[in-house]
Structures are given as structure tokens and as C-alpha cells.
Amino acid sequence: MEPIVLDTLDPLIEALRERGYAVVGPVVRDGVIRFAELGSAADLPTGWGDEQAPGAYRLRARGELVFGFAASPDAVKRFTHPPRTSLFRMRDGVPERAPVEAPKVAILGVRACDLAALAVQDRVLLGGRYPDEAYRKRRAALFLIAVTCAVPGGTCFCASMGAGPRAVSGFEVALTELSGPHRFLAESGGERGAALLAALPSQPAAAADLEAARAVAEAAAGRMGRRVDLDGVRERLVQQRESPIWNDIATRCLTCANCTMVCPTCFCVTVEDGTDLADGTAERTERWDSCFTLDFTELGGAPVRASGAARYRQWLSHKFSTWVDQFGAYGCVGCGRCITWCPAGIDITEELERLR
Amino acid sequence: MIPAPYRVRSRRPDRADTVTLVLEPVDGACPPFLPGQFTMLYAPGVGEIPVSISGRARAGGYVQTIRAVGAVSRALCHTPRGSLVGVRGPFGTHFDLARAAGLDVVVAAGGLGLAPLRPVIRELAAHRARYGRISLIVGARTPDALIYPRELARWGRRFDVRVTVDRPDRAWQGPTGLITGLVGRIGVEPGRTCAFVCGPEIMMRATAEELLRRGIPADRIVLSLERNMKCGIGRCGHCQLGPLFTCLDGPVLGYDKVAGLLEVEQL
Amino acid sequence: MKKLAVFKLASCDGCQLTLLDCEDELLSVAANVEIAYFLEASSARGEGPYDLSLVEGSITTPEDLERIRRIRRLSRHLVTIGACATAGGVQALRNLADVGEFASIVYARPGYIQTLDRSTPVSAHVSVDFELRGCPIDRRQLLEVIAALLAGRRPVVPTHSVCIECKARGNPCVLIAHGTPCLGPVTQAGCGALCPAFNRGCFGCFGPMQSPNAAALNARLRAAGMDDEELARVYRTFNVTSFGGSCDA
Numbered sequence: 001m002e003p004i005v006l007d008t009l010d011p012l013i014e015a016l017r018e019r020g021y022a023v024v025g026p027v028v029r030d031g032v033i034r035f036a037e038l039g040s041a042a043d044l045p046t047g048w049g050d051e052q053a054p055g056a057y058r059l060r061a062r063g064e065l066v067f068g069f070a071a072s073p074d075a076v077k078r079f080t081h082p083p084r085t086s087l088f089r090m091r092d093g094v095p096e097r098a099p100v101e102a103p104k105v106a107i108l109g110v111r112a113c114d115l116a117a118l119a120v121q122d123r124v125l126l127g128g129r130y131p132d133e134a135y136r137k138r139r140a141a142l143f144l145i146a147v148t149c150a151v152p153g154g155t156c157f158c159a160s161m162g163a164g165p166r167a168v169s170g171f172e173v174a175l176t177e178l179s180g181p182h183r184f185l186a187e188s189g190g191e192r193g194a195a196l197l198a199a200l201p202s203q204p205a206a207a208a209d210l211e212a213a214r215a216v217a218e219a220a221a222g223r224m225g226r227r228v229d230l231d232g233v234r235e236r237l238v239q240q241r242e243s244p245i246w247n248d249i250a251t252r253c254l255t256c257a258n259c260t261m262v263c264p265t266c267f268c269v270t271v272e273d274g275t276d277l278a279d280g281t282a283e284r285t286e287r288w289d290s291c292f293t294l295d296f297t298e299l300g301g302a303p304v305r306a307s308g309a310a311r312y313r314q315w316l317s318h319k320f321s322t323w324v325d326q327f328g329a330y331g332c333v334g335c336g337r338c339i340t341w342c343p344a345g346i347d348i349t350e351e352l353e354r355l356r
Numbered sequence: 357m358i359p360a361p362y363r364v365r366s367r368r369p370d371r372a373d374t375v376t377l378v379l380e381p382v383d384g385a386c387p388p389f390l391p392g393q394f395t396m397l398y399a400p401g402v403g404e405i406p407v408s409i410s411g412r413a414r415a416g417g418y419v420q421t422i423r424a425v426g427a428v429s430r431a432l433c434h435t436p437r438g439s440l441v442g443v444r445g446p447f448g449t450h451f452d453l454a455r456a457a458g459l460d461v462v463v464a465a466g467g468l469g470l471a472p473l474r475p476v477i478r479e480l481a482a483h484r485a486r487y488g489r490i491s492l493i494v495g496a497r498t499p500d501a502l503i504y505p506r507e508l509a510r511w512g513r514r515f516d517v518r519v520t521v522d523r524p525d526r527a528w529q530g531p532t533g534l535i536t537g538l539v540g541r542i543g544v545e546p547g548r549t550c551a552f553v554c555g556p557e558i559m560m561r562a563t564a565e566e567l568l569r570r571g572i573p574a575d576r577i578v579l580s581l582e583r584n585m586k587c588g589i590g591r592c593g594h595c596q597l598g599p600l601f602t603c604l605d606g607p608v609l610g611y612d613k614v615a616g617l618l619e620v621e622q623l
Numbered sequence: 624m625k626k627l628a629v630f631k632l633a634s635c636d637g638c639q640l641t642l643l644d645c646e647d648e649l650l651s652v653a654a655n656v657e658i659a660y661f662l663e664a665s666s667a668r669g670e671g672p673y674d675l676s677l678v679e680g681s682i683t684t685p686e687d688l689e690r691i692r693r694i695r696r697l698s699r700h701l702v703t704i705g706a707c708a709t710a711g712g713v714q715a716l717r718n719l720a721d722v723g724e725f726a727s728i729v730y731a732r733p734g735y736i737q738t739l740d741r742s743t744p745v746s747a748h749v750s751v752d753f754e755l756r757g758c759p760i761d762r763r764q765l766l767e768v769i770a771a772l773l774a775g776r777r778p779v780v781p782t783h784s785v786c787i788e789c790k791a792r793g794n795p796c797v798l799i800a801h802g803t804p805c806l807g808p809v810t811q812a813g814c815g816a817l818c819p820a821f822n823r824g825c826f827g828c829f830g831p832m833q834s835p836n837a838a839a840l841n842a843r844l845r846a847a848g849m850d851d852e853e854l855a856r857v858y859r860t861f862n863v864t865s866f867g868g869s870c871d872a
Contacts, residue, residue, distance in 0.1 A: 030822060031795060055799055057800045073795055083790075083792075251836075251838070252839050255784070256784040258808070261787060274770065274779060277648065277652060277655055277770045277773075278648075292783075293783040308834060341796055343799060343808050343843055344808075344842075344843060345843070
């Protein structure tokens with residue numbers, strides 16, 4: 001389907017709702033721009049932007065744009081790989097699989113970095129010998145509407161990871177917000193997207209609209225707050241396993257695990273087993289875990305990675321080195337969340353540079 | 357992945373803190389396993405741990421030996437005959453005995469490390485003619501901590517079996533000290549020897565280094581590694597060792613693949 | 624049926640009340656264990672020994688010392704509950720001052736007051752099987768500890784940071800997004816990130832997490848405008864004996 005131009009997003013939201021989707025998008029809430037269910041396009045954070053720096057995030061009133069902000073603290077991971085899920089219950093020794101909750105959710109405003117992160121999670125959770133069927137169901141229930149990043153944050157480096165700022169695949173619909181006059185270029189990424197767009201009031205996109213959208217992405221790519229030099233990084237992290245730099249980072253690292261919680265590709269989980277006091281039913285739940293906890297590597301009562309340095313090394317080396325060995329791609333998409341949401345402001349791009 | 361219900365068919369205390377269970381599926385037959393593979397054993401409501409498979413019972417169930425060291429292993433050890441536990445698996449890589457055909461074989465076990473090697477030894481015994489000289493060296497902290505004592509005696513009539521303990525009691529008449537001390541006594545022909553090693557990491561590294569010094573190539577020294585395995589299927593991330601998921605790429609790995617990784621502290 | 628007892632030393636009763644607050648679940652507890660001694664709930668004074676004793680409060684008097692030794696003797700499992708019992712509680716502020724001076728200011732006849740110089744956690748005097756943190760403790764965690772110990776398993780009480788729970792709950796980070804001082808990164812989880820969920824900073828009532836790096840957090844808090852006095856106050860309010868030194872990091 002040829003690209004089209006939309007004047008407003010309400011018909012899009014309405015059409016998704018008619019198709020049975022809960023429509024989730026960015027809203028201003030609790031001092032951040034985050035994903036929540038939308039009533040109408042009026043709930044979108046028009047006029048709001050964000051300032052992001054290592055360990056710092058602030059909302060700022062900024063222009064007229066609806067999508068004039070960078071990565072939200074919420075990644076799509078929250079929908080595809082939720083923080084806590086029940087796996088099974090067992091009564092009298094017979095296990096009963098917990099039903100998988102896979103609600104139909106349309107996410108409006110997914111950034112290229114988050115689509116890249118989904119592709120990484122697909123490799124991890126679906127690509128191996130033991131695919132995660134619950135993830136597959138939740139993933140299949142999503143309808144993703146991408147938005148080209150116009151205003152990257154101070155901690156963004158998707159361009160150097162080859163993950164953005166413009167979404168090229170993995171979406172049903174991709175929007176680029178244009179101004180003068182304010183409008184959205186809409187492109188379909190598949191049949192479902194094309195069918196949806198065909199039902200909306202629109203005009204065909206002119207060459208000038210396409211050119212304007214290209215310019216938005218190009219300008220954004222040039223305004224990335226940070227960059228990573230991937231040349232040789234995988235081998236270098238192996239060579240640097242015993243570098244004193246890890247100890248230096250550990251003096252600043254809180255081992256609080258915030259970076260892994262906000263990371264859109266981090267997939268590690270643990271299970272918790274318990275029993276219901278009332279009826280003796282056993283239950284197992286799965287929850288997000290982090291390589292920054294001591295329990296993560298507990299073996300015979302003691303952690304393998306006791307030091308903060310070892311735990312930070314595991315995290316950074318996994319993202320940029322061993323992830324490639326395991327899954328054939330980097331575990332980082334350059335969204336910058338781990339930098340923004342690190343209370344100590346540790347900047348992985350800077351640490352990678354120091355580890356050269 | 358959900359544990360399948362298995363019934364405890366028999367329960368044999370080996371030692372004060374070690375129990376060998378025979379587990380049979382409530383429905384159907386046990387999936388086939390290879391020596392060195394493990395299952396995730398689930399004590400309902402208490403938790404799940406990886407336990408290596410020590411053999412197949414005559415009636416078909418898995419033979420699994422468990423030492424009570426934590427809440428889950430304690431619960432499993434105390435599971436009475438006839439009760440249900442959960443089983444997932446078998447998982448992981450195995451000791452490849454086909455590669456040992458025509459070679460001398462050294463089997464080195466430290467403590468409970470004898471449990472995953474038991475099916476290896478039984479296979480060697482069952483097809484004795486396929487292999488050259490077979491040596492079994494076993495180390496344990498105390499004579500009391502030795503598992504499978506009766507089988508050790510039986511194997512001793514067929515292979516060169518040597519057992520050492522760190523802390524002997526009065527009745528002990530065998531060698532004392534570390535298992536590495538036994539490596540020199542078995543007479544290794546490096547060009548035609550392979551080794552299967554399982555035990556505490558420090559014991560495995562010391563043994564592997566000793567074998568390496570005697571000229572056995574690293575890729576013919578095979579270890580079984582232990583890390584915190586929660587899922588057994590490469591999904592929870594806990595058991596990573598550098599690029600390896602110990603549960604998927606291991607637990608059984610050539611020393612050529614892991615020597616460099618084990619050298620790095622807290623990797 | 625297994626016997627449960629609840630004891631109180633120097634404390635405010637809030638942690639015991641958590642058990643009463645369990646309401647529906649309390650009925651399950653009551654149906655599965657004999658609540659042999661729990662003065663807050665019942666006048667029954669069932670004799671020991673007890674399978675599980677929950678002890679609230681810190682040791683502040685010579686009588687407390689004698690009592691805790693007797694409780695220990697009578698209890699198969701002894702679990703301390705709350706910041707008082709696990710880290711001295713608010714009353715451990717006396718540890719940093721002269722308790723005799725306090726007594727002389729507060730009481731007309733301080734000679735009647737028999738008190739120890741310091742408020743100490745139960746674990747300083749007898750062996751403790753499990754310490755449940757918090758001021759007050761968390762309801763779900765209390766039920767988990769009771770269920771786990773009665774079932775012979777390890778309680779699922781993670782010792783990692785509050786941040787993990789905070790992110791799982793979906794809170795925006797108050798420290799980073801609002802500039803609100805927050806002890807979450809160095810504090811043990813368990814509360815479900817309650818304060819940040821209401822846009823308040825964590826004040827550390829669950830005590831230090833498994834591998835706290837107070838120096839790193841303090842650098843951030845000082846940059847946010849906290850002075851040494853304020854840092855001392857936040858670390859020394861609830862868990863003086865476990866967190867008290869962190870302000871100097």
C-alpha cells in the first residue's frame with residue numbers, strides 16, 4: 001500500500017478499538033512520559049518533551065509535537081515478557097498450566113529501538129530449541145504502530161547500533177510526525193496495517209511528504225546524544241575480562257539492577273515456588289530477575305559473581321560480546337534507558353570507550 | 357515448561373545425607389537419556405533443582421542420587437516411596453562414549469561427582485571390549501561421604517579403581533589426599549587416553565591440569581560443570597559462563613572449551 | 624497441629640498488627656496452626672514449646688534479655704519481625720547518645736528506670752532462624768515466612784534492592800525523574816516499593832540490601848542537596864544497627 005497522510009490520530013485509535021484492541025500510547029503521568037491506555041488522541045503528550053542525561057530525566061514543555069520526546073521508561077517488554085507471570089499450580093501432585101494472558105493490545109508510538117529490541121527478544125525467546133510459547137502468544141496479540149523518532153534523547157545511541165531512528169520493519173503501521181502543516185505520514189508494514197490504513201480518512205502522500213519524513217529521521221540521526229564504536233567490541237570485551245576498569249566501575253555501581261529492569265532486551269527471570277497455606281496448592285511464578293543480584297549465581301550457598309565488578313562485567317559483556325555468541329546479534333539497541341535510569345549515572349557508552 | 361508427575365518407586369539412603377531415588381513417570385515411559393544429562397527435579401511447593409541422572413532402573417525409572425544440602429534437596433531426599441515429585445528433562449549435553457572407543461579411559465570423580473559418571477562406568481563395563489585400559493579414580497572428603505561403595509567394590513574387580521579420601525577414619529586403609537595424587541599412579545599413555553571428570557570445580561580443574569601435564573589433549577578431557585540452573589532450557593539466564601549456557605551448551609564440556617573461562621575469577 | 628507464638632519486646636506493636644491485618648489469610652493460618660500465644664489477639668497463654676515463634680521488638684532492658692533467652696529455648700524456629708527486632712528500631716537512636724541523660728530529662732525520678740545503654744537486635748543475643756525486615760513488616764512476606772517455615776522450605780524473601788520491585792510495579796524512578804532523595808538502591812526489597820508508588824522516596828525501613836553501595840548513592844544524594852546531617856538522619860531512623868554507618872560512606 002502506498003503511504004498516506006493523516007491529519008489526526010483519532011480515527012486510527014477508533015479503528016483499532018473497533019478491531020478489539022486496547023489502545024496503549026504515551027501519556028504524561030507521574031512526571032514522566034509512559035505507556036498507558038488511551039481514551040483519545042487528546043491523551044497523547046502534545047507539547048511535552050523530555051530531557052535525558054546519565055541518571056537524570058525531566059519533562060519539558062516543548063513545541064507543538066505529539067511525539068517530541070525520546071524513549072519512555074517503559075519498554076514493550078512489559079507487554080511481551082511481563083514482570084511476573086504464573087506458570088502452573090499443582091494440587092495433589094498434578095500440575096495445571098496457568099492460562100496465558102495475551103490481551104489484544106495496540107501500542108501507538110513504538111520507537112525503532114523498541115522494535116529492534118523486540119526482534120532481539122524474538123531471537124532469544126523464540127529462536128532456540130525451547131521456544132517460549134507464552135511469549136509467542138502475547139507477542140502475536142500486539143498491533144504495533146511505530147513512530148519515527150524526531151527528538152532523540154541525550155542518552156540515545158540507536159543510530160550507532162543500527163537500530164533507528166526510523167523504524168524499517170517489525171511494525172504494522174509506521175508514522176512520521178510532520179509539521180507545517182501538522183500531519184502524520186503513515187506507512188503500512190504488512191497486510192494488517194494496510195487494511196487498517198485503508199479504512200481511515202486520508203490523502204495520498206506527496207513526494208514532499210516523503211521527503212519531509214526522510215529529513216525528520218536524518219536530522220534525528222544527527223542529534224543522537226551518544227554513540228558506540230562497535231568495531232572490535234566483541235573481542236575486546238573478552239580480552240578485557242581482567243581489566244582494573246571493572247573495579248573502578250564497581251565503586252560507582254549500586255548493583256541495584258535498574259539498568260536490567262529498564263533494558264528492553266534483558267530477558268533473565270527466576271522462578272518462585274510456594275504453597276497456599278489454606279489448601280496446600282503449590283504454585284510457581286516467574287518474575288524478572290537480574291544478573292546484578294547475588295542470588296542469580298548462587299551455587300552451594302555462595303554466589304559465583306560475588307563482586308560488583310564481576311556482576312557489571314557480566315552485564316556489559318553479555319550485551320556487547322557473549323550475546324553475539326549466543327544469539328547472533330548484540331543485546332543492546334541503543335535506547336539509552338540504562339544510562340538515564342541508572343541512579344549513579346553510569347554511562348555504558350563511556351565505559352565501553354574506556355575499555356578500548 | 358511444566359514438570360511431569362513422577363512417582364518415587366524406591367528410595368535408598370546411601371549415606372547419612374545422600375539418598376538414591378528411582379523415579380517413574382505416572383504416565384508413559386521415561387524419555388531416553390544419555391550419560392551426563394540431568395533433569396530438573398521439583399519438590400512440590402518447595403522448589404526445583406538440577407540433578408544428574410545416574411542410570412535407568414531395571415523397571416525403567418530414572419536413578420537419581422541427591423545430597424541434602426538445601427531446602428529443595430532436603431525435601432527430595434525425604435520424599436517417601438510412593439509420593440509424587442515433578443520431573444523436567446532430560447536436559448543438557450552428555451559424555452560422548454563413542455569418542456572413547458578404542459582409547460584408554462580415565463574416569464575421575466570427586467564426591468557426588470560420581471553420580472553423573474555412574475552411567476558412563478556402566479556403559480564401559482557393558483561394552484568392555486570397545487575400550488582400552490579403564491581407570492576409575494575417586495576422591496571423597498571422608499570415607500563416609502563415598503557414594504555407591506558396593507558398586508565401587510564391584511567395579512574394582514573389572515577395572516583399575518582407586519579411591520582416596522581427604523580425611524581418613526581409623527578403618528581407612530586406602531590412599532589419602534587429593535585425587536590429583538592418583539593421576540600419577542594409573543599410568544597414562546597420553547596418545548591414546550581420554551578422560552571424563554566430574555566433581556567440585558576446583559577438583560576438576562586440578563585433575564584436568566594434571567592430565568594435561570601428562571600430555572592428554574584438552575579436547576579429550578571432558579568435564580561436567582555446575583552453575584545455578586533455574587530453567588534447564590537456556591531461558592532464565594542464570595547459568596551463563598561467558599558465552600555458554602551451562603544448561604544447554606553443557607553441563608558436559610571439553611576442557612578446551614572451558615579452561616580459559618574457568619581461569620577468570622567470578623566469570 | 625503446629626504451634627505458633629507471637630512475642631513482643633521493645634516495640635510499637637505494628638508488626639504484630641500486620642498479622643491481624645491479614646484478615647482472610649489469618650483464618651487460613653488459624654485453621655492450619657494453633658495460635659498458642661498471641662496476646663494482641665487472644666488472652667490464651669498456651670505453653671511452649673512452640674514450632675514457630677515470631678518476635679517483635681528490640682532488646683532494651685535486662686528483662687528483655689532474660690525473656691528472649693527463654694523464648695529461644697521454647698521455640699523450634701525463631702523468626703524476628705520488624706526493624707526493632709532485626710536492627711534495634713527507632714529506639715536504637717539511644718545507641719548514639721547517653722541514655723542516662725535522656726532518662727534524666729524525661730522522667731521525674733530516673734532512678735526507677737532500668738534500661739540498657741543500647742537497643743540491640745534479637746540476633747545479638749540468641750540465634751535467629753530468619754529475620755523479616757521492615758517498619759512495619761510486609762503482610763505478604765509474613766504469610767510467606769509462616770507458610771515456608773511450616774512447610775520446611777526457604778522463604779521467598781529476596782534480599783535485592785527495592786528498585787527491582789519498583790520497576791516491576793511500573794513506578795517511575797522518583798530519584799531520577801523528580802529529584803526526590805530515595806534510598807531504594809541500597810535498601811532491601813519487600814515492601815513492594817510502597818513509598819515510590821506514592822511519589823515518595825524510600826526511607827530505608829527494610830534495612831540494607833544484599834550488597835549495598837552507600838558511598839555511590841550518597842554521592843548522588845549529596846549532589847541532590849542532602850547534607851551530612853540529613854544523610855545521618857535517613858540512615859539512622861529505623862535500622863541504626865545495620866544501616867547506621869552508611870551515612871559516613
